[in-house]
Amino acid sequence: MKIAIMGAMVEEITPLLDFFGSYETIAFAKNRYYTTTYKGLELVIAYSKIGKVNASLTATTLIEKFGAEQLLFSGVAGALNPNLHVGDVLVATALTQHDLDITAFGHPHGYVPEGSVYVETDASLRALAHKVAHAQNISLQEGIIATGDQFICDGTKKEWIYKTFNADATEMEGASVAVVCDALKIPFCVFRAISDAADMDAGFSFDEFLVSSAKESAQFIIAMLDEL
């Protein structure tokens, strides 16, 4: 089984590369893909760089060029739901694009023709995540992620996204991964540890907690691999 593990920033995959220790590096399309094996699994690891376009390119490459049969995303996110706090690990049930807007033509936010507002993650990967969380006594939150090409650091924008999409967290890549994996029929799931509250302090909080929260998410992914 070939599994892709994807992040957006180097800090999100460094804990993975450090854990696996040795890996091949393949340069492609202005990016680098790291391949290794772990307990009989073939792994291909990459960070896309920030934003939906970069994430779409990397997710497609991981599948079409490297032959990934499942894709796990590991990273950090801003909390929209007040019950989510820095360090909490969230598994996405569904993802949406909060900045996709043709409402001028009567469509709902996040919708374009022949698409859907939400893309759901793979139910069996989610079930496995809960099994792993329970077995390892890790508290795993579940929720909707709203993705957009903006770092959200403003209470008004935060509330709008929270209310418009009933979303629990926000980030900048997950929904792209969802659209790509859904179209290419590859089971996927998105795991994000909270780094900030997407409010006026988000920038400072993100700087302070990126590394520790990225580690939280990466550690959960590693725990998942033992059960895949």
Ligand SMILES: CCCCCCN(CO)Cc1c[nH]c2c(N)ncnc12
């Ligand atoms: C150089 C700084 C790059 C920030 C990239 C942030 N990632 C994008 O996936 C996750 C994220 C954490 N908190 C966020 C927030 N409040 N809004 C959007 N995205 C996020």
